Amino acid sequence: MSKTFSPSQVQELLGIDSHTLRKYATLLEGHGYQIHRNHRGHRGYFEKDVCALRKFIEFTGQEGMTLELSAQGVMKWNSEENESSITKEEVNLQTNPPNQEIIQNHDLDDLLERMEHLERINMDLIKLLKEKAVREAYLEDKINQIVKYVERSEKVITENSKMMLEETRQQIAASQQKKWWKWW
Numbered sequence: 001m002s003k004t005f006s007p008s009q010v011q012e013l014l015g016i017d018s019h020t021l022r023k024y025a026t027l028l029e030g031h032g033y034q035i036h037r038n039h040r041g042h043r044g045y046f047e048k049d050v051c052a053l054r055k056f057i058e059f060t061g062q063e064g065m066t067l068e069l070s071a072q073g074v075m076k077w078n079s080e081e082n083e084s085s086i087t088k089e090e091v092n093l094q095t096n097p098p099n100q101e102i103i104q105n106h107d108l109d110d111l112l113e114r115m116e117h118l119e120r121i122n123m124d125l126i127k128l129l130k131e132k133a134v135r136e137a138y139l140e141d142k143i144n145q146i147v148k149y150v151e152r153s154e155k156v157i158t159e160n161s162k163m164m165l166e167e168t169r170q171q172i173a174a175s176q177q178k179k180w181w182k183w184w
Helices: 007-014 018-030 049-058 066-093 099-175
Strands: none
Touching: 007 018, 007 049, 018 049, 018 066, 049 066, 066 099
């Protein structure tokens, strides 16, 4: 059975504080990653969990990667790791294993293919993030234009209402003045 790490040990291994570890673990659990909990609900981390958290931190360090995207990346990475470990177990269970060199070349080819696939995913994510940033900048610009228009409209309305109020006061004052023919 693999070793279980306490949260404080994981914090020390990864160089993060307790709040950050809790936040990362909660985020991963929110995306379906299973972290062991004891009968009191406290987390216990296995080596695979520490690796997943390291990968999460690695993803967050990349340009344009949000915590949300990093969690999705870890889940994808984790599922690919599980698939590759199942494939390796199937290869080991064969009664007549093929030449070791062929297996290593196949593993290298798989690894290169997976790396290329991850690079494509990263490039797609970066492209999407750039498109999102452009859309957000455009929307922010439109919002600023609308705000300026509303402010100008409010200013014009305020000025018009002041002018109308002044005209009304003048008309009231004029109507209350005694006319020269009424003095006699």
